[in-house]
Amino acid sequence: MSDLTLPTKILLKRDEKLEIVWQDGLVSVYPLQFLRSMCPCATCKEVRADGKSRKSALTILPGNYSVPLKVESVEKVGNYALRIDWSDQHSSGIYSYQYLREIAPSEAK
Numbered sequence: 001m002s003d004l005t006l007p008t009k010i011l012l013k014r015d016e017k018l019e020i021v022w023q024d025g026l027v028s029v030y031p032l033q034f035l036r037s038m039c040p041c042a043t044c045k046e047v048r049a050d051g052k053s054r055k056s057a058l059t060i061l062p063g064n065y066s067v068p069l070k071v072e073s074v075e076k077v078g079n080y081a082l083r084i085d086w087s088d089q090h091s092s093g094i095y096s097y098q099y100l101r102e103i104a105p106s107e108a109k
Contacts, residue, residue: 005022005023005097005098005101006022006023006079007020007021007022008021008022010082012071012074014070014071014072015032015069015070015071016031017029017030017031018030018032018035018071020097022101026104028100028104028105029105030100030103030105031105032071033069034105035084035095036088036090038103039090039092040093040094040095040096040099041090041093041094043092044093067087067088068087069086069087069088070086071084071085071086071087072085072086072087077094080096080097080098081095081097081099082094082095082100083095
């Protein structure tokens with residue numbers, strides 16, 4: 001893992017966004033809907049891949065959508081990742097810092 005993929009600061013607004021300041025000064029802001037839609041767990045990856053193979057414009061990931069999306073809890077996994085527990089009862093995705101850097105929205109400062 002490159003030093004560039006290490007965060008120096010992680011800020012979470014549980015009902016809005018995750019913001020990461022990277023070692024090289026880049027600031028990445030992840031809206032929660034985007035972050036949840038990019039869950040790296042095997043099940044969500046499979047659903048996203050299926051959605052790409054079909055002509056469906058809408059991909060529904062596993063989860064409980066009866067409540068507004070928010071982060072219930074987050075924990076660091078070693079020195080390489082975050083595990084997020086979502087309000088939709090989904091918590092199997094481990095977001096490595098490298099993966100977060102790769103999927104950073106293009107509006108990042």
